[in-house]
Amino acid sequence: MNKCPECSHDLVNVIYGFPTPKLVDIARAEGIALGGCNFGPDMPTHYCYGCQESFPKIEGPAIYEELPPIFSE
Numbered sequence: 001m002n003k004c005p006e007c008s009h010d011l012v013n014v015i016y017g018f019p020t021p022k023l024v025d026i027a028r029a030e031g032i033a034l035g036g037c038n039f040g041p042d043m044p045t046h047y048c049y050g051c052q053e054s055f056p057k058i059e060g061p062a063i064y065e066e067l068p069p070i071f072s073e
């Protein structure tokens with residue numbers, strides 16, 4: 001697993017699509033991050049729970065501020 005270049009925290013994979021209860025459990029354990037149902041070719045693939053950044057970083061205005069945790073609702 002990769003380490004965050006900014007804080008050396010472990011990066012987790014961003015999982016897109018409808019979050020099943022099992023995926024939410026894994027995300028709560030910080031094993032993955034949930035990216036939601038909207039995704040495209042330029043979406044980040046990894047997420048750092050240490051500094052709450054997504055990687056690779058995306059330039060410009062986007063919806064990524066809505067990235068995880070989305071399971072807080």
Ligand SMILES: [Zn+2]
Binds near residue numbers: 006008050051
């Ligand atoms: Zn980090």
